[in-house]
Amino acid sequence: MSATETQPDSSYFLRKLHSFTGLLPVGAFLAEHFWSNSAALVSARKYDDVSQDLQTIPFRLIVEWGAIFLPMLFHGGYGVYIWWRGKSNVSAYPWVGNWLYTAQRYTGLIAFAYIGWHLYTERWLTHGRSTYATVAHDMRNPWYLAFFVVGVLASSFHLGVGVWNFLCKWGLAATARAQQAAGRLGAVVGITFSVVGILIILSFRLNWHPFAFYITK
Amino acid sequence: MRQPKIIVVGGGLAGLMATIRVAESGVPVDLFSIVPVKRSHSVCAQGGINAAKNQKGEGDTTAKHFDDTIYGGDFLANQPLVKRMCEAAPGIIDLLDRMGVMFNRTPEGLLDYRRFGGTLYHRTAFAGATTGQQLLYALDEQVRRHEAEGKVHKFESSMFLSAVIDDCGVCRGICAMDLRTMEVKTYAADAVIFATGGIGAIFGRSTNSVVCTGSAQSALLQQGVDYANGEFIQVHPTAIPGEDKLRLMSESARGEGGRVWVPRNPAEKRAPRSIPEGERFYFLEEWYPKYGNLVPRDIATRAIHRIVYQEKLGIDGQAAVYLDVTHIPRETLDRKLEGILEIYEKFLGVDPREEPMKVFPAMHYTMGGVWVNGEDQATNVPGIYAAGECEYQYHGANRLGANSLVSCIFGGGLAGPAAVKYAKSLEKGAEAAASTVFDREKKRQEEKNQALLSQDGTENPMTIWRELGDIMTEHVTVTRINKNLEKADAQIRVLQERAKKMNLSDRTRWSNQTLNFARELENMIILARVVTLGALARNESRGAHYKPDFPERDDANWLKTTRAKWVNSEIRLSYEPVDISQITPRPRRYDAAK
Amino acid sequence: MxxxxxxxxxxxxxxxxxxxxxxxxxxxxxxxxxxxxxxxxxxxxxxxxxxxxxxxxxxxxxxxxxxxxxxxxxxxxxxxxxxxxxxxxxxxxxxxxxxxxxxxxxxxxxxDRQFMFESLKRVKAWIPIDGTYDLGEGPRVSPEIQEQGYPLSNCISCGNCLEVCPQVNEHSQFVGAAIISQVRLFNMHPTGAMNKSERLAAIMGPGGIQDCANAQNCVHACPKNIPLTESIAAVNRDAWKQALLGWLG
The missing domain is CATH 3.10.20.30 (Beta-grasp domain)
Structure with a gap:
């Protein structure tokens, strides 16, 4: 608290790291994950192939832990701390930014819980060998399905707002106009992920493969 | 060597400048203010600050600035120090510029200057239409820097009650009340600089802030510090009427081309913008072709009163005239006048870029004030200095627009080093003063508080204040008539008696604003009498002081400074000659070039 | 009526x-x-x-x-x-x-809003002049910088931006938008820029700019229409560059 501080506070680095990990690698992994799982929209076989490819990447454990689990754990864990320190006042000040602020906190919590459970059921219990059939089987449980939908929507929303926040908080969108554009970009990201995510769920649930016609042989 | 100690009372422009100068010389300062200093009344100054930098190639000089100031003040100011101020003004602008004030700029990156009242030159540097705020912040920031370095100690919720004066008549410190704990304490200092601003509150409603009560000046008067030229009160021609405050519409609106007019037809019913040019009466431009809308404030104010009360041409028969900036491009308005136009828009819900503003004169500035010696801001009591609006010496009988900010900074800048020099010259400082001197003063002030808190009266201080304001505004502002002034003084004395029977509806001892207001009110009443009696005695018209029964300036009898003294608990007026060593008085008229 | x-x-x-x-x-x-x-x-x-x-x-x-x-x-x-x-x-x-x-x-x-004034001290919200004696004119400032800086210097320290900020509460010591905006103002001025890195370091201290979570309530609540969210973004950009890349020289 002295007037001669010269070094940033550790909380500065933690917050920046939190913001950064949200996008990279967590956001990027989410994109990859949705992309891989979209294979289900082609066919069950295609899905299983892609899944198999991913399960056989070299240094798999290191990549999983270093590039996915640990960053996610940090982003989520520190996020909970941030959630606890904020005090939403959206009822008194119902401005759009304030709604997003509040929603970002709660979707973060939901997404964190969902991802933890999702990892447990689809990665841990299956020893990383889930197939189209096992997932489709899980989806028959309506509770399971509902949680999937909520989790996917919360994650997508959280990423979309996160993109907006990232661009503002790193000063990449500095003017009011740029921040509006960043907001629109965030909305596109959030909506795109939501739509793709729901389509993938529908694919598993309804055994629906809209891109099956890509397969010519 | 003994380390001297200085106290500054008041954290507006003058007080902060004095503080900076003292701190800079290595002497510790205690700075007292009723409000956090960043909230001082200087923030309300709008239009700009004068300095003859001749940056528009018009041939402006500090000598012309000096002449305009003396002439505008109707030759009542002592001239040598005014001359020094005008000569120092360009350096003051440079200093403020170095402090980072966001002055408006020319395309070359130099300061821009605008025209203001009472001059034909572009001499007014400005930061939008919130120049006072910008200047105050610059000084506030410098003081904060000194504070961070431990040279300045602030008491920002503290009300000055009285000076501590020893048996030899030398000031040894002050007695002040903490406005939260309501605790009365004395603070020792070798010299005290007062920069306590104007006295608008004695007129009830004015353009001044809530803290501008003149209470400190009045308390000092009652302790033997003389008060000069009290009768000279500036009424600003253009303000928005309001029940809590009369909000200033800066002269800069006219400096940027704004025009004052009324419909020629008193029964006019059309919207102002649909009234054709030929049916508008631009009375200032017609009556004062040379200066037009930029005549000095006393002239413009009287012209508006004449239009409204004699010619009966006020808008819709009311006390109001149009101040019109609708012909100025929106972009210019937003760049140069946004601050004031926003005030109009917020408080009246009308966009002055689209609709002419409705304005009327309002009490604005106190030319008179604590008597100082014309050399170094020292009063007649050793150890007491005064600077800024609370003293009297720079503006004579009428202040020119944009000169107040200069006088505050110049006066404060003079007072600081003068106080340090005095403090260092003392063989024995405040620490050598008998503790009984401090105890005595503290006891006196505590007893006053105790009496107010315990007495069972019938009078509400707010009511007395409102009545005081009504009396002063009706009789002691623009037009002064002796029999009315006599009546006003009699009424004020009645209020003075009633104030002895005040009943405070709050008797607690924590952040009790009723108590400090009651204390201020007692002082305000005495100062109101100083203004009224000064006006009553001065049988002439000069600057802002206008008596229809004595319509001319009378240099033979009245080219002199009024000096009010406190003798046996009564106000006594005396007079002293004005130093006119530099410019010989000549008639003051603005309908032609001077 | x-x-x-x-x-x-x-x-x-x-x-x-x-x-x-x-x-x-x-x-x-x-x-x-x-x-x-x-x-x-x-x-x-x-x-x-x-x-x-x-x-x-x-x-x-x-x-x-x-x-x-x-x-x-x-x-x-x-x-x-x-x-x-x-x-x-x-x-x-x-x-x-x-x-x-x-x-x-x-x-x-x-x-009691003293917290705001203390925060101004912390971030050195002033231009470090050598003294008040006559040192000639200040630096030239382009009208463009003036038009950016003037709105920022209109801040009246009312505290509304802190009051509406969900990040300002009993759990945090966030300095709030007003102070961050002052950092931008002083870093923008040619002389003030000489202490830019000190101000940035201070605003990355405890309760600093990192506590902003982009709810953007401040800019709606500001009675002086100060572009607070633009200020926060601008200071953020300078801050991370200094913190993360500063050691690269």
Missing amino acids: GDGKQVIVKVKRQAGPKQPARWEEFSLKWRPSMNVIICLRDIAESPVTRDGKKTTPITYDSNCLEEICGSCAMLINGKARMACSALVDQLDQPIRIEPMSKFPLVRDLAV
């Missing part, structure tokens, strides 16, 4: 920091262009509640009454704003008036 029309005002009273809070209701005579300050003055002149009980005048801060001194910020109908520019005719009744909640209470509607 409006004869006998009443204004109903509810004020949250608290005799001191540790005293219990209570609400008092007043019925005042309506007048044209009445604002909340006039209501509080009317109560001071006749401190009697609506149900006829005698009470004390209300303690509150005010000074300029034209929204430039920053004194009279309070919660009016639940929203942080300046009392002087809160016109009764534009408010729903009963008008609820409360003290700001993010600053220590002094009494009734008066709070």
